[in-house]
Amino acid sequence: MKLPFVDRARRVAQRIGLIDAIPPGLAPGAPAPRHVFRWDLDKTYLRTEFDSVGDLVKSAIENAADKQAFPGAPALLRALHQDEHRICIVSGSPTQMRQVLAAKLALDGVAYDEFVLKNNLKNILRGRFRSLRAQIPYKLPAMLRSRIGATAPSETLFGDDAEADAIVYCLYADLVADRVSLTDLERVLTAARTYDDDAQAILDLARRVPRGDAVRRMFIHLDRRSPPQGFRRFGPRLVPVFNYFQTALVLFGDGVLSARQVLFVALEMLDSGQYERSILANSMQDLMRRGRLTRDIGLRLVDEANEAAASGALSGRDDLPPFERIAEEFRARIRELGSPEPMPFDLEPLDYVRLVDEEHDLRRERRRSGH
Amino acid sequence: MHRIVVDAMGGDLAPDEIIKGAAEASLSLRGTEIILVGDSSELGRRLPKVRHDGARMRVHHAATFVEMDEKPGEALAAKPDSSIAVAADLVARGEGDALVSAGNTGASVLACARRWKLLPNVRRAALAAVYPTELRRGEKEDPFSLILDVGATIDAEADDLVGFAVMGAVYARLVSKNRRPRVALLSNGTEAGKGPPAIVAAHARLVSATELNFIGNIEGLDIPRGVADVVVTSGFVGNVVLKMLEGVSETVVRLARYAHKEKLAWRIGLMALSSAIEQLKQVTDWQQYGGAPLLGFAHPFIKAHGRSNARAITNAIKVAHKALTGDLCGNIEKGLAELEATRHKATPSPS
Known part of the structure; x- marks a missing residue:
């Protein structure tokens, strides 16, 4: 027997971040999706500033109507929401912002199937301050869990250049395509300074995730206007874009x-x-x-x-x-472009440990220079 | 939206520094489109290496370019598809609003002169240059004075010089934010009757027929002092003066280097002065100015220094943007129309 009180208590606990909201996966009997589209929100869909404490506070107290989506992103998401397509949102915003973010997506007419937010209250209560900013230890398991819940033969990922989206997405793509071994993954998780129990949980998910060369395309929204050349090493599957x-x-x-x-x-x-x-x-x-x-x-x-x-x-x-x-x-x-010579990709296997180290150095450099 | 055409292949440091400068401008000038003209393969390879806004930049292919030391007329005849010729064409056809180039000065001026229309009442175009001076001017405390013409019109008549004065004053008002620039004629004495006939006649007309802040004649030594904000002269004299001023600056630097090597006491003296020298360098840094205009045509053309680096190119593009925002050409046209009206009033018809 289902107790309404228990359901309500669980919802409240999820809203304030006391317990994690687990994405529901496919409804019983529902057909498997043909194509999954995974979206980040901040700086990918939403024009968000969180470079200073003031920006963070502003972002936290803004109401849905004040939040700005990048032009074209809502229309694109609406176009992608079709039969046999599944829209999954994985955002680094805290769980406490679920209501306002959901309201913003509703205002834009955007429908979605999964919406995962980061439980930072739990990280603080457990004294895991490294996890507050961690990218790989948060996003990778969220995507793996989502794929285990609803597996599709094709996936397209949308992120931005503010943090390590390109690395996380490529790692996810190579992992599900069986191009990255569990041993290599373990080394990457160590380089990403993942807590031991979290690393074990991720390795467990990686063992269970259905394999397949599913990720056809990744988009990196150049919110910081990073030089596009820096993304060529990720190959033709990852496209840096200036707009939607x-x-x-x-x-x-x-x-x-x-x-x-x-x-x-x-x-x-x-x-x-x-x-x-x-x-x-x-x-x-x-x-x-x-x-x-x-x-x-x-x-x-x-x-x-x-x-x-x-x-x-x-x-x-x-x-x-x-x-x-x-x-x-x-x-x-x-x-007017004439006939420019084609620019071939110099494809070498990605060294994720080096990429993670470089990303840490870059982040330190940004902090020092105040950018 | 303003469209600024940039000759990506012109200049000693092209195309890399030009691309970097244009890329920076694409990030800092909102509402502006930058059209890079040059080898599309080269530009396509280099542009993604720098931070830029790809949606505000476009590339127009040009197969060749004019080298810095080529003879302008011959080079343009042999290379109709050179970057400067294609860039000037784009502006002439209305696909761009202003042009910036750090390339061969003669070829740039000739390419514009052959394709662009002169503004009404402009007899001859004038190429301006900026020179750092002791006195500063305008809202921005601008240390640079404007000298024109420095080579576009070799032999100028009195009417040409008067036109140059009006155009230079409009430019100084707009770009240096100098509300009432001091305009002077360059001569061999400050008295009104000194100088060749064209200077004497121009002096008389500037006193009687314009509302300019005309301060009379100045001599060569007054240029670096900054006595005038706009120095008017013929292209021949202007070019000689400019080269001489540049030569003197280079000699001073060479002498300082010599002194630095020669004696310990001199070296210590120079080291003691180093912060002052650095400050002086910052004040007179031509890269902050970006470029100087070719005035008199229906479109703004900003000629950047041949040795321009990325910063100088960004600033030259900003000057072009300022010229478009402030409607430089429209204001020159208005100034010259007023001059023409004054002249008609002063000389009643023979009936």
């Missing part, structure tokens, strides 16, 4: 989004007032310059978007010029 139009373009190339859905992302960005058509055209050219989008895919998108516009995708948008003119602006931007 670029993300949508790559997903179009991957066959995940249609031209019509890319148009909706672009329209949301234009409507935000922070983007102009030429900025979007530049964004496309930037991906081509970096060898992340081919000229053929760019031209195909322009043609298909033109067809979508002709079939009514832009009806009621009297503020825009005829789409043929917009299409020509994009074609011109592709033409």
